[in-house]
Amino acid sequence: MIELDGVSRLFDGVPAVEGMSLRIERGEICVIVGTSGCGKSTTLKLLNRLLACSSGTIRIDGQDIAELDAERLRRRMGYAIQHTGLFPHWTVARNIGVVPRLLEWPAPRIEARVRELLELFGLPYASFADKFPSQLSGGQAQRVGVARALAGDPEILLMDEPFGALDPITRESLQNELLRIQARIHKTIVFVTHDLDEALKLASRIVVMDRGRIVQHDTPSRLLEQPANAFVENLFGQGERGLKRASLQRVGACMLPLQGAAPAVSVGAEDSLRQALSLMLWHRTGELCVRDAEGRALGVLPIGAVLQGPRA
Amino acid sequence: MRSPHAASNRVVLSLVALAVALLLLGDFASVQANRIAPGRGLGLFVALGPAWALAVLGALLTLAGLALRPSPARYRGMLALILLLLIQLPASLGWFIQLHIGADQPQARAGLASGCWSLLFLSLLLLIEVRQRVPAPWWWLGPGGLLLVTALLIQGGELAALALLREYASRSAAFWQALRGHLGLVGGTLGCSLLLGLALTGLIIRLPRLQRPVFGVLNFFQTIPSLALFGLLLAPLSYLAAHSPLLQSLNVRGIGWAPALLALVAYSLLPVVRNSCVALQEVAEEVLESARGMGMSRWQLFSQVRLPLALPVILEGLRITSIQAIGLTAVAALIGANGFGSFIFQGLGQGAMDLVLLGALPTIALALLADALFSGLARYFQPGGRR
Numbered sequence: 001m002i003e004l005d006g007v008s009r010l011f012d013g014v015p016a017v018e019g020m021s022l023r024i025e026r027g028e029i030c031v032i033v034g035t036s037g038c039g040k041s042t043t044l045k046l047l048n049r050l051l052a053c054s055s056g057t058i059r060i061d062g063q064d065i066a067e068l069d070a071e072r073l074r075r076r077m078g079y080a081i082q083h084t085g086l087f088p089h090w091t092v093a094r095n096i097g098v099v100p101r102l103l104e105w106p107a108p109r110i111e112a113r114v115r116e117l118l119e120l121f122g123l124p125y126a127s128f129a130d131k132f133p134s135q136l137s138g139g140q141a142q143r144v145g146v147a148r149a150l151a152g153d154p155e156i157l158l159m160d161e162p163f164g165a166l167d168p169i170t171r172e173s174l175q176n177e178l179l180r181i182q183a184r185i186h187k188t189i190v191f192v193t194h195d196l197d198e199a200l201k202l203a204s205r206i207v208v209m210d211r212g213r214i215v216q217h218d219t220p221s222r223l224l225e226q227p228a229n230a231f232v233e234n235l236f237g238q239g240e241r242g243l244k245r246a247s248l249q250r251v252g253a254c255m256l257p258l259q260g261a262a263p264a265v266s267v268g269a270e271d272s273l274r275q276a277l278s279l280m281l282w283h284r285t286g287e288l289c290v291r292d293a294e295g296r297a298l299g300v301l302p303i304g305a306v307l308q309g310p311r312a
Numbered sequence: 313m314r315s316p317h318a319a320s321n322r323v324v325l326s327l328v329a330l331a332v333a334l335l336l337l338g339d340f341a342s343v344q345a346n347r348i349a350p351g352r353g354l355g356l357f358v359a360l361g362p363a364w365a366l367a368v369l370g371a372l373l374t375l376a377g378l379a380l381r382p383s384p385a386r387y388r389g390m391l392a393l394i395l396l397l398l399i400q401l402p403a404s405l406g407w408f409i410q411l412h413i414g415a416d417q418p419q420a421r422a423g424l425a426s427g428c429w430s431l432l433f434l435s436l437l438l439l440i441e442v443r444q445r446v447p448a449p450w451w452w453l454g455p456g457g458l459l460l461v462t463a464l465l466i467q468g469g470e471l472a473a474l475a476l477l478r479e480y481a482s483r484s485a486a487f488w489q490a491l492r493g494h495l496g497l498v499g500g501t502l503g504c505s506l507l508l509g510l511a512l513t514g515l516i517i518r519l520p521r522l523q524r525p526v527f528g529v530l531n532f533f534q535t536i537p538s539l540a541l542f543g544l545l546l547a548p549l550s551y552l553a554a555h556s557p558l559l560q561s562l563n564v565r566g567i568g569w570a571p572a573l574l575a576l577v578a579y580s581l582l583p584v585v586r587n588s589c590v591a592l593q594e595v596a597e598e599v600l601e602s603a604r605g606m607g608m609s610r611w612q613l614f615s616q617v618r619l620p621l622a623l624p625v626i627l628e629g630l631r632i633t634s635i636q637a638i639g640l641t642a643v644a645a646l647i648g649a650n651g652f653g654s655f656i657f658q659g660l661g662q663g664a665m666d667l668v669l670l671g672a673l674p675t676i677a678l679a680l681l682a683d684a685l686f687s688g689l690a691r692y693f694q695p696g697g698r699r
């Protein structure tokens with residue numbers, strides 16, 4: 001659990017972060033969003049003390065981080081950044097092993113950990129361990145960057161726009177991978193992005209920042225439904241809000257029991273309502289058949305059910 | 313129809329034409345009855361006899377013939393011919409000595425003339441040109457064979473009458489002493505400028521506002537001609553030495569190794585400091601940020617990230633410095649520093665070109681070796697270069 005209590009940070013007397021109080025629960029993905037220069041990256045660097053607080057305290061599991069040794073603190077936290085910051089003179093395996101090495105793990109344990117992480121990110125050890133960062137594609141390099149952040153088995157993972165420089169398709173597959181891996185490892189993740197769809201997709205809760213202050217801290221659906229002010233409403237795309245909310249809702253939660261013949265066009269139960277709507281528009285139909293991953297028909301999704309949203 | 317592939321190689325053609333012209337118009341080698349007698353230049357046909365001379369010319373003309381319509385196979389043939397030309401060169405000198413200098417002439421000496429030198433350099437240029445055209449990992453057999461045959465012939469005494477070797481034979485002790493002196497001065501320069509240069513670099517990185525004044529001073533040193541700098545150091549060093557028994561005991565005087573070392577270090581600092589500064593400052597910000605974010609200490613950050621990433625560029629600075637120091641050490645012979653320069657200046661004074669060569673050739677060889685050494689090291693430490 002991370003607690004920020006009245007945290008401010010000034011640069012030459014100008015506040016970048018001001019009076020920030022926030023509680024991030026263990027195991028959640030907290031995404032900080034906002035326009036450039038709103039203080040979201042600064043907040044992240046305050047958490048691992050790459051920057052010091054000008055005032056206020058940050059506590060992790062009740063302990064004031066200002067009292068801890070900064071380097072040890074950082075080794076307990078994973079850190080992944082936009083341009084990966086992989087060490088160009090080291091192989092992938094050595095890059096991932098940085099923190100375990102700093103923690104003075106025995107060599108066999110480091111190797112086993114590197115192997116495990118590479119497999120977790122779908123990068124076969126045999127073909128990737130000895131590559132240099134310059135030999136990786138953007139998506140592979142970023143996977144290695146995140147694997148490196150996880151290597152020391154940290155309780156907390158800090159991610160500063162880690163997928164920002166990737167093309168949309170790679171970005172989406174890495175987002176899915178992050179969610180898949182998080183479902184297994186349950187880390188506390190603080191994730192900074194300016195991509196609102198990414199925020200809505202990944203977050204347990206979203207912190208919206210503007211000019212160094214928290215504007216709203218809420219779950220994705222509540223942010224869409226009850227924006228705190230015009231800034232948040234604007235940020236989450238006014239006219240597009242309905243579609244954005246639909247992309248958070250799963251077809252499986254809205255479908256009705258199947259009666260009679262299954263409709264011709266099918267949608268996956270795990271797909272979003274947004275995808276379902278798109279299919280309806282494309283095929284000019286008001287009814288979809290809902291199927292599971294194996295293709296079994298589970299139910300039916302009429303357009304009325306889409307408009308109604310998930311049933312409680 | 314001619315494919316573009318078949319276009320003639322004009323570089324090879326011009327080099328061959330130049331080689332043939334210089335071989336036919338100039339002297340190939342010369343004979344001196346003794347060290348002070350004027351040399352008598354001999355053309356290719358007289359020097360090597362018609363058979364050998366025709367073989368050399370024939371090889372060159374075949375080369376030109378192949379270059380008219382080159383193909384990969386023909387390029388390999390050209391490469392083989394160039395290797396032969398290189399390897400036969402020391403043998404042709406041995407043959408020349410046998411033909412023209414009898415055993416009854418212990419004072420006579422053979423000199424290399426323009427034809428011999430131009431054949432050597434043009435063959436090397438041809439090697440460079442042809443090597444780019446066709447992959448042939450055995451190209452080094454040419455220069456390697458040249459050195460090996462030369463060494464074997466020297467060992468067997470076949471080339472003993474060569475003026476260069478006669479000069480060496482009469483001062484072999486001085487030669488090795490000059491080598492030691494030269495290497496000592498260059499090594500001392502490298503060591504001092506590395507220590508001082510890295511200290512200055514550290515200072516600049518800590519206090520960036522010192523960057524301009526430090527580079528200003530180092531640039532200023534670089535603009536002083538070397539002889540002037542040696543001269544400028546003469547007075548203060550003599551004065552200091554006269555008033556300090558400690559300096560006297562170290563043999564520090566206005567001339568000799570001390571001013572030479574000081575001047576060489578002054579020249580060496582600019583490349584060392586400039587390259588080290590640029591290299592250390594240019595390490596990507598995100599790499600440093602992630603290193604700090606991983607929890608590296610300042611020392612770990614420097615020794616594991618900054619330094620290894622900067623090392624190739626720092627080594628490049630040392631490469632420039634070492635080559636520059638090897639050349640300047642030769643000039644420092646003028647103020648009494650021991651090195652190959654003393655042969656060069658003695659030879660110039662006596663009008664003995666072979667003595668000049670005895671000083672110049674090893675200086676060039678040292679510079680080439682230093683270049684190869686530091687380039688190799690820089691490649692070895694290139695990020696991702698170690699496999």
